[in-house]
Amino acid sequence: MTAIELGDARAFRRRIAAVRRLRLALAAVVLLAAVGLVAVAFREDSSPPSLLPGSSxxxxxxxxxxxxxxxxxxxxxxxxxxxxxxxxxxxxxxxxxxxxxxxxxxxxxxxxxxxxxxxxxPKQNGPGALxxxxxxxxxxxxxxxxxxxxxxxxxxxxxxxxxxxxxxxxxxxxxxxxxxxxxxxxxxxxxxxxxxxxxxxxxxxxxxxxxxxxxxxxxxxxxxxxxxxPSEQGGGSVHVDRLFVGLAVVLVLAVAGFLLLSEPLRWRAT
Structure with missing residues (x-):
């Protein structure tokens, strides 16, 4: 690691704190967006499937x-x-x-x-025959x-x-x-x-x-x-949208790469 002398290092303390907060906020926003995309991708379809193809x-x-x-x-x-x-x-x-x-x-x-x-x-209101x-x-x-x-x-x-x-x-x-x-x-x-x-x-x-x-x-x-x-039809099926899953994965990988490759300079005041 190369050390470079910097005469005004103390002036950068506030800047580096602000950058760190910005990086953490960006990571949190992207993480929430990825979670939202996954939630949408695995949404539950409450309507039962069609009995006949719609175009038929x-x-x-x-x-x-x-x-x-x-x-x-x-x-x-x-x-x-x-x-x-x-x-x-x-x-x-x-x-x-x-x-x-x-x-x-x-x-x-x-x-x-x-x-x-x-x-x-007619509905059955009491015991007995249907x-x-x-x-x-x-x-x-x-x-x-x-x-x-x-x-x-x-x-x-x-x-x-x-x-x-x-x-x-x-x-x-x-x-x-x-x-x-x-x-x-x-x-x-x-x-x-x-x-x-x-x-x-x-x-x-x-x-x-x-x-x-x-x-x-x-x-x-x-x-x-x-x-x-109607009482036997359950809650529907889970619909998986691969596009949203793919977008969530890309977002997470992009932010992870950004955080790894854009690590700010470190210094020590002497």
Missing amino acids: SGIVVLDVSASISSDTYARIDATLGRLIRSNGSYGLILFSDTAYQTLPPQTPASELKPIQRFFEV PQAPRSPWTEAFSSGTRISTGLSLALDVIRGNRLVRPAVLLVSDLDDDDSDIDRVSQVAIAYRRAGIPLHVVGLNASPEDAAFIRRFVRGHGSFTEAAL
Whole structure:
């Protein structure tokens, strides 16, 4: 180390104290900024993921068969609520052993509200049996067995007939399909894959066997989720933004390098 004689070293004492305070303040500000960037980068996303891709022309295929119970009615209610809050546009097909189109493609999601009210199960105010599911227009005349292929086939016809761009289908069902319909469901699912139409499925308390059967057709070209009640949806997922993490790391490294390379001169008054 080289020592240089300096006649007025005493005059620099106040300056060096000020520089030290400035360096510490700069380090504190940058550290707080880095912490803030990391906090923003790992922010929690409280909204559940979308059931259908936002850019797709979605068709919802809803199971209203007799096998649907009051508990699964409540899950349909929650699922329709998610679709309505998405502010997207959807077509709607209802099915049991037959199927019919209730809403045409590109209908605003708000138009699902009149359908949703038929699945709003009254709250249970005391012990005893669960409240009965509300009566709907299809309770007597439409609901009987479950033939999933009827709903999926009609959705495919609607997509082709309207020449929809980027179509996607959302099947909402307990998946308790009639045994005689299994082969037909397989054929329709294969037709979806060949046409490049993703099939997304929301299971309504589906049995493990039924869920495993339908998962084969959505693997790699769709999705499968279980419908959840609002009380079961949890707090959302953690979203990680790599850009903010990278900026925080760069800031910390830059300040560390500055503090190491810009160490002020030291002197001693004699």
